[in-house]
Amino acid sequence: MQDYITILDALLEKECYIMDFLPKTIPQDSAGQFFEVEHFLLNSDKHIGVKNKFVGVILKLMCYFEMSVSWNGWIEKPSPKLVDDAVSEIMSNHSGSLNCLFRDINTLLVFDWDCLNLTIYNPPEEVQHIFEEIAFSEGLFWRKSPQTTSL
Numbered sequence: 001m002q003d004y005i006t007i008l009d010a011l012l013e014k015e016c017y018i019m020d021f022l023p024k025t026i027p028q029d030s031a032g033q034f035f036e037v038e039h040f041l042l043n044s045d046k047h048i049g050v051k052n053k054f055v056g057v058i059l060k061l062m063c064y065f066e067m068s069v070s071w072n073g074w075i076e077k078p079s080p081k082l083v084d085d086a087v088s089e090i091m092s093n094h095s096g097s098l099n100c101l102f103r104d105i106n107t108l109l110v111f112d113w114d115c116l117n118l119t120i121y122n123p124p125e126e127v128q129h130i131f132e133e134i135a136f137s138e139g140l141f142w143r144k145s146p147q148t149t150s151l
Helices: 002-011 034-043 047-064 080-093 125-137
Strands: 016-020 068-070 074-076 097-102 107-112 117-121 141-144
Touching: 002 068, 002 097, 002 107, 016 125, 034 047, 047 080, 047 097, 047 107, 047 125, 068 080, 080 097, 125 141
Parallel strands: none
Antiparallel strands: 016 117, 016 141, 068 074, 068 097, 097 107, 107 117
């Protein structure tokens, strides 16, 4: 268990990318209604479509890389059903996160219930194209997180 915590802590300090619902970051002075749209998508029946996109990404990544998840303890090589059930439960409860660790490529994917994106820490350059293609296949956009982008 301690090994996983050490790995997670280190990865959370690394470069970060996102698979996002929107193609670029909303400007702070935007006149748009992002928060209303986000609330609607996460709290209406539309959340099922969002959930399916995120589960689709994780299941596709499981085809390429060995994965462990933090769900009631660490589980190595979780079943696809467990992943679907975990994301469903998190979204239904409006609470929680799912950490997906890809140890063979030293990468962490984080799903948080209250976001319209998945956060990916430390994806090696040689596999970023796979992440980008999978994001696109689920109707999501791949980009460097604004928190790690130089101004």
